[in-house]
Amino acid sequence: MSVPIDALSVSPGLPELCSPAELGEYTHLRHSVTILIKDWRAAGRDTFVLGVRRPVGRETGGYDSRLLAQVIRQCGLFVAHAAYGVPTGHHTLLHTLNITVEPGLRADEGGEFEAVVTVARKPGSAMRLTMGFHIRRDGADICLADTEFGWISPAAYRRVRGQHTSADWGRWPVPVPVAPRLVGRASPDDVLLADGGGGRWWRLRNAVSNPLLFDHPVDHVPGLVLLEAAQQAAYAAVHPESFELTDVGIRYTRYVEFGEPCWIEAVTRPAVPAGRSAIDVTGHQGGRAVFRARLTGLRA
Structure with missing residues (x-):
C-alpha cells in the first residue's frame, strides 16, 4: 500500500x-x-x-x-x-x-x-x-x-508484483535494432526499437548496456526507458522528415515485464500548427495499454 x-x-x-x-x-x-x-x-x-x-x-x-x-x-x-x-x-x-x-x-x-x-x-x-x-x-x-x-x-x-518480483537480468532475447537514424540516435546500442512487422508498430528491445537507462537490475522495464522508447517511436513516425522534440507528456498505467513482448504504436496527429508535428505513442503488452504519451516538436 x-x-x-x-x-x-x-x-x-x-x-x-x-x-x-x-x-x-x-x-x-x-x-x-x-x-x-x-x-x-x-x-x-x-x-x-x-x-x-x-x-x-x-x-x-x-x-x-x-x-x-x-x-x-x-x-x-x-x-x-x-x-x-x-x-x-x-x-x-x-x-x-x-x-x-x-x-x-x-x-x-x-x-x-x-x-x-x-x-x-x-x-x-x-x-x-x-x-x-x-x-x-x-x-x-x-x-x-x-x-x-x-x-x-x-x-x-x-503482493502487487507476485511472480514478477525477479527477472533473469539481461538474459532475455533482444531483437535486432532498427537503423539508428530512423529513431534519432547515432549508435545501435542506443536504439530501443525493433521492427514490429510494418506500419507504425515497433517492438521494445531491452538491451541493458546503457547505464543512463539501465543502472542496475530491476524486475520491470524502468519508466525512463519507456519514455525514451516513446520518443524514438515519434522520430520513426515522422521519418524521413527531421523532428526536434520540444514537449512530451507520458502517463504510466501498468508495469512492463522483460519476459514478454511490448509493442509500441505511434500515430501522427493531424491539424497541428504549421511547422510542428504531434505524435501519440502507446505501449501495449499482453493486449493491454501500459503507457500513453503525446509528443510534439518542430519540423526542421
Missing part, C-alpha cells in the same frame, strides 16, 4: 552533508558516473535548489532527452527521500511525467553539462508527491517539467 506523506517524518529541508553512498541511495543509482547532483539547499518551504553537473568525458549522452529526464528523476527522488522522509527501501510508483524543452538545446557527445534545478512541491494527493522542475543553464531557462509519483512498502510491492 502507499504511505500518506502526512504519516512520514516530513522535514522540508535538505541535509548539509551527504556521502556518496547516501547520494546513490537517495537517487536509486549504483554507478557513480551516472549521478549528476553535486549540491543542494532548501530555498523555502517545499522549494529546493539543486546543482547538477556532468563533467566532460562522461559517456552518458549529450544534451538530449535522456539526460534531462535523468536530471528530473534524480532531483525528484533526492528531494522525496532527503526532504520528505520517503523510505529509501520503498518502491517508487511513477504516474506521470511532462517535459518541455527549449528549442535549439545542443551539445557535443560527452560534453560538459551543468545546470541549476529548482524543485517545488505542488498541492496534490496525500498519497503522492507532485513536483514542478525549473532547469536553468547560464542564467537561461532550458527545461520545465512536472511529475507525480507515489511509493509502496516492500511487502505491498511483493
Whole structure:
C-alpha cells in the first residue's frame, strides 16, 4: 500500500552533508558516473535548489532527452527521500511525467553539462508527491517539467508484483535494432526499437548496456526507458522528415515485464500548427495499454 506523506517524518529541508553512498541511495543509482547532483539547499518551504553537473568525458549522452529526464528523476527522488522522509527501501510508483524543452538545446557527445534545478512541491494527493522542475543553464531557462509519483512498502510491492518480483537480468532475447537514424540516435546500442512487422508498430528491445537507462537490475522495464522508447517511436513516425522534440507528456498505467513482448504504436496527429508535428505513442503488452504519451516538436 502507499504511505500518506502526512504519516512520514516530513522535514522540508535538505541535509548539509551527504556521502556518496547516501547520494546513490537517495537517487536509486549504483554507478557513480551516472549521478549528476553535486549540491543542494532548501530555498523555502517545499522549494529546493539543486546543482547538477556532468563533467566532460562522461559517456552518458549529450544534451538530449535522456539526460534531462535523468536530471528530473534524480532531483525528484533526492528531494522525496532527503526532504520528505520517503523510505529509501520503498518502491517508487511513477504516474506521470511532462517535459518541455527549449528549442535549439545542443551539445557535443560527452560534453560538459551543468545546470541549476529548482524543485517545488505542488498541492496534490496525500498519497503522492507532485513536483514542478525549473532547469536553468547560464542564467537561461532550458527545461520545465512536472511529475507525480507515489511509493509502496516492500511487502505491498511483493503482493502487487507476485511472480514478477525477479527477472533473469539481461538474459532475455533482444531483437535486432532498427537503423539508428530512423529513431534519432547515432549508435545501435542506443536504439530501443525493433521492427514490429510494418506500419507504425515497433517492438521494445531491452538491451541493458546503457547505464543512463539501465543502472542496475530491476524486475520491470524502468519508466525512463519507456519514455525514451516513446520518443524514438515519434522520430520513426515522422521519418524521413527531421523532428526536434520540444514537449512530451507520458502517463504510466501498468508495469512492463522483460519476459514478454511490448509493442509500441505511434500515430501522427493531424491539424497541428504549421511547422510542428504531434505524435501519440502507446505501449501495449499482453493486449493491454501500459503507457500513453503525446509528443510534439518542430519540423526542421
